[in-house]
Amino acid sequence: MLLARKGFDVKLFEARGRPGGRLHTSDEGEGALYEAGGEWIDSDHFRIIDLLKEFGMEPEGRPTWPRRVVFRGKTTTEDELWNDALEDDLRVEAAARELCRDLVNPAWLNKNHGDLDRRTLGDFLREHTQSDAGLWWVTSNYRSDEGDDPDRIGLLGWLTGYMHYLERDGDVMSAYRVPGGFRSLCEKMLGSITVAPYFGAVLQKVSQDDSGVWLHFERSKERVDHVVLTLPPPALERVVFEPALDVTKRCAIEACGMSRAIKICWQFDKDWWHEEGWGGSMHCDGPLQQTWDGSLGEAPILTAYVCGEQAADWIKLGDPVKAGLYELTQICPQASEHFARGWWHDWISDRYALGAFSHLAPGYVLEHMEYASTPESRIHFAGEHTATWIGFIEGALESAERVVAEIEKTES
Ligand SMILES: Cc1cc2nc3c(=O)[nH]c(=O)nc-3n(C[C@H](O)[C@H](O)[C@H](O)COP(=O)(O)OP(=O)(O)OC[C@H]3O[C@@H](n4cnc5c(N)ncnc54)[C@H](O)[C@@H]3O)c2cc1C
Numbered sequence: 001m002l003l004a005r006k007g008f009d010v011k012l013f014e015a016r017g018r019p020g021g022r023l024h025t026s027d028e029g030e031g032a033l034y035e036a037g038g039e040w041i042d043s044d045h046f047r048i049i050d051l052l053k054e055f056g057m058e059p060e061g062r063p064t065w066p067r068r069v070v071f072r073g074k075t076t077t078e079d080e081l082w083n084d085a086l087e088d089d090l091r092v093e094a095a096a097r098e099l100c101r102d103l104v105n106p107a108w109l110n111k112n113h114g115d116l117d118r119r120t121l122g123d124f125l126r127e128h129t130q131s132d133a134g135l136w137w138v139t140s141n142y143r144s145d146e147g148d149d150p151d152r153i154g155l156l157g158w159l160t161g162y163m164h165y166l167e168r169d170g171d172v173m174s175a176y177r178v179p180g181g182f183r184s185l186c187e188k189m190l191g192s193i194t195v196a197p198y199f200g201a202v203l204q205k206v207s208q209d210d211s212g213v214w215l216h217f218e219r220s221k222e223r224v225d226h227v228v229l230t231l232p233p234p235a236l237e238r239v240v241f242e243p244a245l246d247v248t249k250r251c252a253i254e255a256c257g258m259s260r261a262i263k264i265c266w267q268f269d270k271d272w273w274h275e276e277g278w279g280g281s282m283h284c285d286g287p288l289q290q291t292w293d294g295s296l297g298e299a300p301i302l303t304a305y306v307c308g309e310q311a312a313d314w315i316k317l318g319d320p321v322k323a324g325l326y327e328l329t330q331i332c333p334q335a336s337e338h339f340a341r342g343w344w345h346d347w348i349s350d351r352y353a354l355g356a357f358s359h360l361a362p363g364y365v366l367e368h369m370e371y372a373s374t375p376e377s378r379i380h381f382a383g384e385h386t387a388t389w390i391g392f393i394e395g396a397l398e399s400a401e402r403v404v405a406e407i408e409k410t411e412s
Pocket of ligand 1: 015236261385
């Protein structure tokens with residue numbers, strides 16, 4: 001869209017039969033509408049907020065009910081968190097702030113912090129917590145942000161992401177959603193340009209010579225002056241490049257961590273949770289990990305968001321919707337009585353994503369991160385994994401701005 005607005009002649013190729021990629025508003029009919037992929041917008045994700053406003057869409061505020069917290073059979077709410085967990089939470093935050101003082105962005109410039117790059121977030125959380133409840137609470141929160149277990153996340157990468165949060169005032173995380181879902185935004189974006197996308201076009205090979213770039217699909221090929229590849233790293237790994245990409249780029253693609261996350265969504269005949277005085281949001285120490293009210297249409301829907309090893313375990317089950325409902329009913333007995341139907345979305349096996357979003361694995365920042373975004377002549381790399389807002393929708397938009405500037409520079 002940005003390139004078309006700058007007057008470039010643009011073609012769009014997409015493997016799936018729909019726009020949006022990892023933004024996927026699922027419409028199951030009869031008012032059952034929910035986000036199967038990316039959903040929440042932090043209040044300082046200004047690019048996405050501005051984009052919505054540009055299309056006349058007002059971001060919808062998160063419901064204000066406090067989250068329910070369930071640990072070892074005890075239940076409380078986030079605003080009345082157990083003291084030991086709260087103290088550990090504050091301890092972790094203070095330690096992270098202290099370490100951030102010495103760091104700079106972009107992350108790979110912190111060459112003298114190899115020790116932090118080799119360490120894991122999990123190790124750091126264990127060091128700065130003193131109670132079981134506290135360790136579980138911080139693990140649960142940061143696993144949800146990172147989309148995978150803290151033992152898979154590099155500390156330096158996490159800290160440089162955390163630097164975005166230092167200036168934050170109040171609770172800005174997951175502040176908004178898109179009314180009607182991201183589907184409506186994607187449709188509006190497509191409608192604003194005169195380009196007809198080629199859906200079902202699976203890129204298999206990219207070759208380039210002095211005259212330009214050839215894109216090879218199953219039954220056709222196209223010549224272009226530049227190509228912007230937004231494929232997630234595991235999907236990029238499947239594309240053949242001729243000549244081969246630089247070794248630094250190949251290593252950056254291969255080493256980029258992809259978080260393991262799934263969503264399970266249940267539709268009910270009524271929003272029984274509101275009758276209980278609960279908004280539907282919960283962190284629990286059982287296999288469901290986290291839930292929230294996922295309804296975007298009239299049908300009442302609860303969404304469970306499960307990350308890491310537990311997500312990998314869920315996808316081995318025959319029927320995660322039913323098994324998940326059983327788990328939910330253990331905590332909320334009303335659930336099974338009002339259950340109507342459900343769906344689940346496995347992003348780990350999704351062939352065009354092979355993971356939910358990227359994270360910075362131990363050792364990645366100093367060895368590989370800077371090479372994820374570098375262009376290879378007329379081949380440009382975009383997508384959340386190439387941005388400083390790594391993992392977020394905001395990162396995908398940030399990367400779009402960067403590649404437009406790259407292409408303009410080469411063409412001028
Ligand atoms: C379950 C889940 C929850 C999330 N929650 C949030 C959230 O709350 N907030 C947030 O900010 N972010 C969230 N995210 C992350 C967010 O959705 C992504 O960071 C963002 O959408 C990525 O955009 P992208 O353009 O980089 O990649 P994509 O959207 O993946 O775009 C890449 C495109 O390339 C296509 N493609 C792949 N292979 C090929 C090929 N061979 N040929 C042609 N096309 C191909 C794909 O189909 C896709 O359309 C979540 C993601 C998931 C999965």
